[in-house]
Amino acid sequence: MLKRITEYWLCVGGANVDVQGVTSARLLSGTSNPGHVQQAAGGVARNVAENLGWLGEEVQLFALVGEDADGEWLRQVTAKSGVATHGMVRIAGQSTGKYVAIRDLDGGLYTAVADMEVNEAWTDELVQHALERLPQAAGLFLDANLPETAIGAFVEEANKRGKMVMVDPVSVKKAEKWRPFLQGVHVLIASMDEVEALAGQSLSSIRDVEACANRLLEQGLHQLVVNCGEAGLYLCRQKESIWVAAPPVPIREAACDAFAAGIIYAQRLTPLLQEQAAYGLALAELSQHQTGRYDLHALAERKEFFVAAVNKG
Template identity: 35%
Template sequence: MVAERTLVVKDQRILELIRENPFITQQELSEKLGLSRSAVAGYISTLTKRGEIVGRAYVLKEESKITCIGGANIDRKTRTLSPVQYGTSNPASSVQGCGGVARNVAENLGRLSSDVSLITLTGDEQDGAWLLKETKEHGVDVTQSITVNNEKTGTYTSILDESGELVLAVADMNIYEHFSPELLEARWSHIASSEVIFADTNLPEVTLSYLIERVEKEERSLWVHTVSTPKTKRLPQNLSGIEVLFVTREEAAELTETEIHSMEECRKAAELLSGRGVSNVIIHLETEGVFVRQNSGEEAFVEPSVETWVDGTGVKEAFIGGMLFGRTHEKSFHDSVRVGMAASNQTWQTEETVADLTTEQLNENIRN
């Protein structure tokens, strides 16, 4: 016990000296602390692995940083001009923009001036370069993202009906098969310096398992969104490393092998997910709102407040971004849910995948 306290004191002293001079050398630390240079190197290595120190210049971690890991795609969205008629051509309008769950969450946070970074994969073509450029312009750090040679940037094509509800979506996400545990390992000091880590299930099964197991071992905060019903199968049986899991009604049903047609069935599914180790479960019910189950057992159903329903694309990512914003600004879990709902309310009322959010708009929406 005495030895452990000594280690903590040494760690704290090293961090104090680095905070005073980020460019201090190991020799200078050795002289100030009365330790051998090899001992100092050992302390530095441990602090770097824990994410307390980032980079060669001994940059200390930023407490409010959020790292988003997962998909960044070219989004192609088509909306019919009248009720959908199957088996024939439908008049429609189309737009193209930036997409991907992790990327959208990151952009929502960037627009709110949060300290957020994105780790994703893009192809070595014009689409990939444009996607990262657009994301960076909205305040997101993309320096940890990877360009994969001879691969195409992911694409997501959605068809909405005249009311904005999703009818069908198809995705070409083959590039994410290159998202290996080794890529995360190489960037772990950056990831570990985050207050919260967000990931989507565009990551391969082996990479998700690695991430969940590692954050549980290191007691870090990991929030996960399941992206789609087929990709729920990528999650391991043991979900103990996940602090917050975001799922839709259909994804929750797939994960728990149940049917969800009522609030009671929603509650049962959330309980089953909690039984697999998830601390907090949020089930998104589209225009109805969200069902929330916390690790304390407390449950809530939160309804949206929307004047005009325009388009549901990006609403879930806005909710997650709003919650993360609340969490990293010292809001309680309950209040963070309210911030998330305020962000999704704004997004429902625009045709944009990511609304032009401001903190003033969120506060006004919460008051109303």
């Protein structure tokens, strides 16, 4: 029987309000489109923390919000999953981060605007406040919504203490922030586009993905998980790599953060790449069909399904 994790996960990064506008017919540019608008809690670090919380894990989230109604709403929504939100700091004079997306009726992203200025308000004092929670943490998750100076401080201290550092680049634009810090990263979970930005080269084939991944490992990265869309998933570390077929339902948007949470959740449960991938896929799938606390029995069943599929392939 696996021993249950007693330490908490420390998640640091973005927490914002997501506003999604989806058209009810084919989108026409330059004019008003009928459709519906939804608001949800977002931010990669917040979403990962919430998913770990719904898994029953102990989680502490450190993120910056504004002194506004959106910030208080985010704190309340996040706390429902059991995540400790004392680290969601209100920044005077700032607005809570907001991501506004416009989508076609099939869900495809047409355009988006991210107003995340509040994330630049990290100070040395705020970083040190979060680092005080690191000694008792099972591991540290960071997203790229943090300033580079903050990223460097978190990675350096985590390495000194021998803590796992798990990373999501967030976007193509922000992926480059991680170039100086690969030496200290245990697991990097990214899309193929983000890996292209991080490596500074385009990837047009499976061989390109593998070669690029090897170069990132040579720079000190311990393990890489790449979502290659229809081509599947590629997981690798020194002297070991696997390809996993793409799931029937593509991993998109918030499901990407659930996938990352599944990979993180698996770190203390299994060293096997195929099982880590299966946990990620299973959680991404479950996240698209339910809200609230996860059924761990259902998670285990879907994990075993994906493990069998990987082994069969």
